[in-house]
Amino acid sequence: MxxxxxxxxxxxxxxxxxxxxxxxxxxxxxxxxxxxxxxxxxxxxxxxxxxxxxxxxxxxxxxxxxxxxxxxxxxxxxxxxxxxxxxxxxxxxxxxxxxxxxxxxxTRTFGLELLESVLNDFPQVFLQHQEFSFLLKERVCPLVIKLFSPNIKFRQGSTTSSSPAPVEKPYFPICMRLLRVVSVLIKQFYSLLVTECEIFLSLLVKFLDADKPQWLRAVAVESIHRLCVQPQLLRCFCQSYDMKQHSTKVFRDIVNALGSFIQSLFLVPSTGNT
Structure with missing residues (x-):
């Protein structure tokens, strides 16, 4: 009825x-x-x-x-x-x-909002049940990596006429919610998603590149800040990645990217006048 x-x-x-x-x-x-x-x-x-x-x-x-x-x-x-x-x-x-x-x-925005809410409010459910852990690793993480793609490929000021297919521009509502989901995944499920978190962190660092839109870099800094205020998490990054021979030097890359981003804020653009 x-x-x-x-x-x-x-x-x-x-x-x-x-x-x-x-x-x-x-x-x-x-x-x-x-x-x-x-x-x-x-x-x-x-x-x-x-x-x-x-x-x-x-x-x-x-x-x-x-x-x-x-x-x-x-x-x-x-x-x-x-x-x-x-x-x-x-x-x-x-x-x-x-x-x-x-x-x-x-809509992806509403779906990502719901996903963030569930992951943030009920982490114990995903950690304690194999079915939920499987969903995180096999369904949620690949989706997040897929949604990262247009943001990584886009370069501000570049032309796409020579490329075979146009590059999709980053969309603020999706980027914002996507990075919130990533922050929750890393904070709440790092022990379960060590390999996936290495990918997330590497992609997150790329958001700070100088050729990315300023708003995207700002959102990325906010996400990195949420992670960097947790000493135990930073220690895990060093132990799981930087201290291993064939792993991405995640902690080093975060420090270098933040340093470059801060320096770029103090650069005065040239006006061409002497």
């Missing part, structure tokens, strides 16, 4: 309120019914009405939190929660939905 009301654009705000009550007051909604409830909220999030849109976004955030709270409260029943982040990741990557069946639209 709720699904039919959604498809007919009837009582949309009350629909969202009803879904939230159903999911927060009991645990009888799970599996396919839970999937449809989440899809219902997502689809209402992409309506043209701003009030419905914003209410649905808030409802989606609450529903995602509720599902993971179930995992914490009742550890032996966590199938729905395993399906949920995998489904969100798939939608960010524009894959065909396999659990959130009925999804017609999804």
């Amino acid at each position: 709720l699904w039919q009301l959604m498809e007919n654009s009837l009582e949309e705000l009350k629909l969202l309120q009803t879904v939230l009550v159903l999911l927060t007051t009991n645990t009888v909604v799970h599996d396919e019914a839970l999937s449809k409830a989440i899809v219902l909220c997502f689809r209402l999030h992409f309506t043209k009405d701003n009030i419905t849109n914003n209410t649905a976004a808030a409802t989606v955030r609450q529903v995602v939190t509720v599902v993971f709270e179930r995992v914490v409260a009742e550890d032996e029943r966590y199938k729905d929660a395993v399906d949920q982040p995998a489904a969100v990741q798939g939608n960010i990557n524009a894959d065909a939905p396999y659990w959130l069946v009925g999804m017609t639209e999804m």
Whole structure:
């Protein structure tokens, strides 16, 4: 009945309120019914009405939190929660939905926001369960590296006429949320993702290159700062990378990149006048 009301654009705000009550007051909604409830909220999030849109976004955030709270409260029943982040990741990557069946639209910005929230609020779930650890290594990390690509390739002021394909420009909302996800992955899951974190840190350092847009460099500095204020994490970088013969000298590269970035801020551009 709720699904039919959604498809007919009837009582949309009350629909969202009803879904939230159903999911927060009991645990009888799970599996396919839970999937449809989440899809219902997502689809209402992409309506043209701003009030419905914003209410649905808030409802989606609450529903995602509720599902993971179930995992914490009742550890032996966590199938729905395993399906949920995998489904969100798939939608960010524009894959065909396999659990959130009925999804017609999804933005990377909203998907990355949800992913960051789940990773930041429920790290123990991903660390304690092999299924979630597998999702991090095999689904989330490749997605993050893929989204890094246009930001790494883009060079400010360069022309793309000689290249076979135009280089996609960095998009601030995606970059900002992407770097937040990377920060959470490194801070919360470094012990699980040592190899992946080496890649993330190397890519993050490249964001400080002089040929990158200034706003992108500033966002990268903020992300690096979140990591550098944790002495234990810096010690791990040195032990896992810099002190090993064939590993990337991550800590050294971070220091050098920050030094170059700071120096560039004090350079006065030449005006050509004497």
